[in-house]
Amino acid sequence: MNDIAANVKIVQQRIQAAEKKFSKLAETITLLAVSKKQSVEKIKGAAAAGLHAFGENYVQEALPKIEALPHLEWHFIGAIQSNKCVPIAEHFSWVHALSSATIAQRLNKARPIDSPPLNVCIQVNLEGSSNKAGIAPNEVLALAQFVMTLPKLRLRGLMTLPEPSTDFEAQRQPFRQLARLLLDLQQAGLSVDTLSMGMSQDCEAAIAEGATIVRIGTAIFGERV
Ligand SMILES: *Cc1c(COP(=O)(O)O)cnc(C)c1O
Numbered sequence: 001m002n003d004i005a006a007n008v009k010i011v012q013q014r015i016q017a018a019e020k021k022f023s024k025l026a027e028t029i030t031l032l033a034v035s036k037k038q039s040v041e042k043i044k045g046a047a048a049a050g051l052h053a054f055g056e057n058y059v060q061e062a063l064p065k066i067e068a069l070p071h072l073e074w075h076f077i078g079a080i081q082s083n084k085c086v087p088i089a090e091h092f093s094w095v096h097a098l099s100s101a102t103i104a105q106r107l108n109k110a111r112p113i114d115s116p117p118l119n120v121c122i123q124v125n126l127e128g129s130s131n132k133a134g135i136a137p138n139e140v141l142a143l144a145q146f147v148m149t150l151p152k153l154r155l156r157g158l159m160t161l162p163e164p165s166t167d168f169e170a171q172r173q174p175f176r177q178l179a180r181l182l183l184d185l186q187q188a189g190l191s192v193d194t195l196s197m198g199m200s201q202d203c204e205a206a207i208a209e210g211a212t213i214v215r216i217g218t219a220i221f222g223e224r225v
Helices: 003-021 040-048 059-068 082-091 101-110 137-148 168-187 203-208
Strands: 030-034 053-056 073-076 094-098 118-123 153-159 194-196 213-216
Touching: 003 030, 003 040, 003 203, 040 059, 053 059, 059 073, 059 082, 082 101, 094 101, 094 153, 101 118, 101 137, 101 153, 118 137, 118 194, 137 153, 137 168, 153 168, 168 194, 168 203, 194 213, 203 213
Parallel strands: 030 053, 030 213, 053 073, 073 094, 094 118, 118 153, 153 194
Antiparallel strands: none
C-alpha cells in the first residue's frame, strides 16, 4: 500500500473509532480530503483509495485540478472573494465559508442554470476562532434565512475553524457551540443537516459534537509543501 492509501485507511479508522466511542451512527460522516497545495497525482492516489470529496482553498490553484479530475466532488473551503464568485459558482459543488449576503447573491447569480443548486455552509466566527473570518453567532439566522430565498443556493449548515488546541475538552467547546447554532436553525424551521468541523488535529472532538463533514488535509497527504 502506498503512503496515501495507508493514511486514508488510518483516518477512516480514526473516524470509525470516534463514531463508536461517542455513539454516533456509523458511516454518516463525510471525509473531505483537503488537497490545497497537493498535486493532481496525490489527489488521484486519494481517489484510488476510495475518497470522492476534495476541498480546495484557492481558486487559481483548484481550477486545473478540477479540470483534470472532473468526476470528483469539489468543495471550496477558502475565503470567498467577490471577484471569484463566478469561477467558484461554475466549478464547485459546495462552498463552506459563506459569510455575507452580498457574496451569497453573487454566487446565486453566477450559478449556471443547468447545474444543481450550490451547497452552502455559513462560516461562524466563534469565540477563539483562528482568525476573523466568518460571522458572529447572532447574525447566523438572518443570513441563513436570506440564503433560503436564493434559488440556486442550497443552505446545508454551518462551518467553523477554531484556534488549534491540544486539549480535547477545549477542542470540543467551539464544536459544541456550532452544533447548538445548527439546532437553533432547525428549531426556526430551516432544513439544514451539515456541521463542517474538525481537521487533522481535532476531528475526534468534532465528531464527539456531531460533525457531519470533517475536513482533513495533513493526516491524508502529509505536510503541505
Ligand atoms: C487547510 C484546511 C483544512 C485542513 O487542515 P489539516 O490540519 O491539514 O487537516 C481544513 N479546513 C480548512 C478551512 C483549511 O483551510
